[in-house]
Every structure is written in C-alpha cells, then in structure tokens.
Amino acid sequence: MDLNLKGRNAVVTGASRGIGRAIALALAAEGVNLGLFGRDTGLCEKLAGELRAKFPGIKAVVVPLDLEKGTVAVKPAVEAAAKALGGIDILVNCAGGAYRGRLNEIPDESWERYFAVKPLGLIRMTREALPYLKQSPQARIINISGTRGREPGGVSVMSGPINLGTLSITKALANEFGPHGITVNAICPGSTDTGRWTELVEITAREKKLSIEAATKHLVADVPMGRVVVPEDIANLAVYLASKQAGMITGTAINVDGGRTRGIP
Ligand SMILES: NC(=O)c1ccc[n+]([C@@H]2O[C@H](COP(=O)([O-])OP(=O)(O)OC[C@H]3O[C@@H](n4cnc5c(N)ncnc54)[C@H](OP(=O)(O)O)[C@@H]3O)[C@@H](O)[C@H]2O)c1
Secondary structure: OOOOOOOEEEOOOOOOOOOHHHHHHHHHOOEEEEEEEEEEHHHHHHHHHHHHHHOOOOOEEEEEHHHHHOHHHHHHHHHHHHHHHOOOOEEEEOOOOOOOOOHHHHOOOHHHHHHHHHHHHHHHHHHHHHHOOOOOOOEEEEEEHHHHHOOOOOOOOOHHHHHHHHHHHHHHHHHHHHOOEEEEEEEEEEEOOOHHHHHHHHHHHHHHOOOHHHHHHHOOOOOOOOOOOHHHHHHHHHHHHOOOHHHHOOOOEEEOOOOOOOOOO
C-alpha cells in the first residue's frame, strides 16, 4: 500500500529514545524526512546517523530542545526544523512521562515539570508548527497520550491527569484544525517496553515483594494478548495515522495496549 508519505517532513519530540525513536525509524522507512527533537543530542545524532545509513536519500536533522524551557525555546527549535527540512507535514508529540509514585510520594515541583513537558509542551509545539502544517496537503498531528488518561490509577497517579489533558486537547484541536485539512489524533500506549517498563517492573517487584522475573510475569498476565507492548506497536499505528489513507480519522484516541485496559475505550 502506498501511504503517500515519501518526501514528507516530520518533527518528532522525544525522538532520542523509546517510543519516539521507534516512530522516527518507522516514518523514515516510509521515506519521511525527520526532525529529531530531544535533550540528549548524543542519542539523537546517533539515530540521525542510523536513519541516513539505513534509508539513503532522507534528511535527518537533530534539534536540541528542552520542553521545560517553554515557548522561548520551542519557537526557534520549530523554525529551525522547518527551515532545515523545507516545511512540516507531520508533528508527533511524544516527549514526556510522569513521575512514578502515589500522591504523597510526588514532590510538588515534579507536577509542574512534567506538565510543562507533556500537555504544555504539546500545546507549544503545535502552536509553533501550525503555520507550516497549514501549508501541507497531508497535515497530521499525532499525540502520544497513555491509557492511564482513560483508566487512572496504578503506580503513577500523575499519568492520569497528564494523559487526560493530552486527550482533551487532541479532541479540541481536531475540531479547530479540521477546516484547515489537519487531522489530530492520539495514541494511548499501555505499559510499553521502554525505560518506563523497567521502572514499572522494579516498583511492582518491590511493592509486591516479588522477584523481577515474577513481577514481569505478573504484569504481563494482565495483558490479554499475553505480551508487553513494544515501541514498534505504537510506531505502526503512528505511520498509518500519518498516511493519506487515514485522512478521515481525526479527533480520536486509539489504545495500543494488547487489551489491558478494562471497559469500553
Ligand atoms: N512506556 C510506557 O509504558 C508508556 C505508557 C503510556 C504512555 N507513554 C508515553 O509515551 C511517550 C514516550 O514514552 P517512552 O516510554 O518512550 O519514554 P522514554 O523512553 O523515557 O522517552 C521519553 C522521551 O521524552 C523526552 N523528554 C523528556 N523530558 C523532556 C524535556 N524536558 N524536553 C524534551 N524532551 C523530553 C526524552 O528525551 P531526552 O531525554 O533526550 O530529552 C525522551 O526521548 C511519553 O509521552 C509517555 O508518557 C509511555
């Protein structure tokens, strides 16, 4: 299937590792040029080299950005990416995370820090990318939320509000940007095998007094599909949402969690 992605330009935040990295790789495999955003420029440069070697002909540019620094940092970063790539067709807001802990375990300043990166970072990135997206014939915004936005709880009380905020803004922007031909969707990963999964296994082992192996088995047993989600599972959907074929999908959020979330999504 021709996804009509060859030669398009994508900006991916959180591209240095985990899910963002997998999305960058999957888009590059479809011939998309990449703006790789992250704080860890060493990891982003390594990925850029890998992309150029694997997919000759694509552009891969590294854009250092700490989203905690706000609009003053986001604006020039987006402008630099648009200039280097020659425009922006696809914005993937993936950077973020949440402090793992119950309410009393989370330092007050951590709430502000994590909100600055994910919901606020997404808003700022979108605002700055908008003039470029409006010029694209196939404009896409893909927000990486999380199933905890729909099913709060677990070992990170912060994941709920952070990801719910991301879902809410996704829906609002889909309504607002539809007339400009821009689709806006969210992907809700379940627990995914990145650094965050390792942390979750360790906390579960500690709380339930299990070995690491037993804690892993315990967590996987909760997934109907019987395995942990991997970053490539999220990346496959991101590529589809970026495609021409997904042009009438907007304002929605899709779980990629192997069925772990209970209830109607
Ligand atoms: N893994 C899961 O189980 C899971 C589940 C649900 C939702 N999610 C969501 O999926 C997204 C990716 O998570 P992941 O598992 O791939 O996590 P990860 O491996 O920890 O990657 C997080 C990414 O966010 C970037 N980031 C963090 N703080 C930043 C800041 N201040 N400025 C700019 N970039 C920043 C990091 O880049 P640098 O370190 O280079 O800055 C990194 O690339 C997150 O939004 C997360 O909430 C993950």
